[in-house]
Amino acid sequence: MPFLEVExxxxxxxSTKVVDNVSFSIAEGxxxxxxxxxxxxxxxxxxxxxxxxxRDSGSIRINGKEHSVTDKASKAHIGFVPQQLAVYPDLSAVDNLRFFAxxxxxxxxxxxxxxxxVLEVIGLSDRAGETVSAFSGGMARRLNIGIGLLNRPGLLILDEPTVGVDPQSRNAIFENVKKQTGEGVAVLYTTHYMEEAERxxxxxxxxxxxxxxxxxxQRELVSAxxxxDTIVLRMDGGRESAIRTLEALPETKQVSGEGSEITMLVADARAVLPQVLDSLTQTGTVLRSVEVREPDLEAVFLHLTGKALRD
Ligand SMILES: Nc1ncnc2c1ncn2[C@@H]1O[C@H](COP(=O)(O)OP(=O)(O)OP(=O)(O)O)[C@@H](O)[C@H]1O
Incomplete structure (x- = not known):
């Protein structure tokens, strides 16, 4: 049974529908x-x-029960980290946490x-007594996440938590999220960064x-x-015979060569790669490198909506 079911x-x-018949579910972990x-x-x-x-319509179930925001027990399942920082800048990190707790x-x-x-989880134990106004944007955001963790939620909701955050804090946020899912927490994460969704x-x-x-x-979306997929093969010589070998493989959709490089298109590179390498070895091709490029979520988004994901 999923922990969160949105239907x-x-x-x-x-007259503008800004959320239109949205359904999804999230399992524990x-x-x-x-x-x-x-x-x-x-x-x-x-x-x-x-x-x-x-909402105007639809239903939400948490842990198998109809979710009502007026029901304390139902709300207690949720830890929410809003897009805007919701911390008191004049208080220390630990005082913020104690206050919200x-x-x-x-x-x-x-x-x-x-x-x-929580200070331990978000990696701010050694800065606990410092006033939040002295924190970097990334540290303040980690504290913001910490507040969302205080009540040990079964569902953690993070709204674009890495916007304007330095790479180090971004990694710390990712680690925090992984730690939570490792403990069985269901996480809902919004982003407009494809790399974050993929990672x-x-x-x-x-x-x-x-x-x-x-x-x-990602794999399902891409194949849908x-x-x-693209496989790029680099070799020292024998390109033309290698191209003929690859063209003969049933899974090959397209092969082209340029310089010491061959580029081939296949539906599923991981599945055909062993066969590609075998057949080239049998015909005596010496490869210098092999690279697999799978289409990313950016390509999926473009395909589905006709526009780029970026601002
Ligand atoms: N109170 C409101 N009145 C009218 N339109 C609104 C209101 N709040 C949001 N909208 C519109 O609803 C749409 C969805 O907004 P929403 O904030 O949910 O998008 P988002 O995907 O979260 O984007 P962002 O990352 O910019 O917040 C937008 O077109 C927005 O202008």
């Missing part, structure tokens, strides 16, 4: 990415799940204990104009849109 949620402003450009409807979808906004209803002693644990998410929902256009693992 057919919609939201309109006036799974990271699900909502990938789409600015204005696609990611924040609105999240705001509905968190309860900041009301008390807001979540933890006793004073539990709030202290949990704040120390972090088990499954991705491609969202545009309020609609989920396609969903699956029918983009071919």
């Amino acid at each position: 057919g949620i919609s939201k309109s402003y006036g 799974e990271t699900y990415g909502l990938l789409g450009p600015n204005g696609a409807g990611k924040t609105t979808t999240i705001s509905i799940i968190v309860g900041i906004l009301q 008390r807001l979540y209803g933890l006793s004073r002693a539990d709030a202290r204990r949990r704040s120390e644990e 972090l998410c088990d499954r991705v929902g491609v969202i545009d104009g309020g609609q989920i256009k396609a969903e699956g693992t 849109v029918g983009e071919d």
Whole structure:
């Protein structure tokens, strides 16, 4: 049973549908990415799940039960890290955590204990007493994530958590997310960065104009849109005979050569690579290098929406 089940949620402003019949589910320990450009409807979808906004229709189940934002137990399943920083700049990191832990209803002693644990998780234990206004953007964002972890949520929702963050903090954020999924937390992660969706998410929902256009693992999405893989082979000589060998393989869609390089298109490079290497070895071709290029989510997005993912 999935931990989060979103079914057919919609939201309109006036006559504009900004979330249009969106459905997806996330299992325990799974990271699900909502990938789409600015204005696609990611924040609105999240705001509905968190309860900041009301949906016009659709249903949400968490841990098998109808999710109601007025139900404390239901809300306690969710840890939410908003796009905008929601920390007090004049307080220290530890005081921020203790304050929010008390807001979540933890006793004073539990709030202290949990704040120390969370500082450890987000890697800020040695900066705990420093005022947040002295933090870098990335450190403040890690603290923001820490607040989302205080109540040990089963579902962690992060809205574009790496925007404007330095590479080191970005990696720390990724590690935090992986640590959480390792402990069984279901993660909903929105981004307009294809690389993040590819690196972090088990499954991705491609969202545009309020609609989920396609969903699956990167591999599934790429094969669904029918983009071919490319294999680039470099060799010292014998290019023409190698091309003839490769053209004879049943899986080959296209082969072309230039200089010491051969480029071939196939549906699934990983599946045919052993055969490609075998047949070239048999005909005496000496390879210098082999490179496999699989189509990325950018190509998928372009294919599905007719536009680029980037701003
Ligand atoms: N209160 C509102 N009134 C009218 N339109 C709104 C309102 N809030 C959001 N929208 C519109 O809804 C659409 C979806 O916005 P949303 O913030 O969910 O997108 P997003 O994918 O999260 O993008 P971003 O990363 O820029 O936040 C946008 O076209 C936005 O202009």
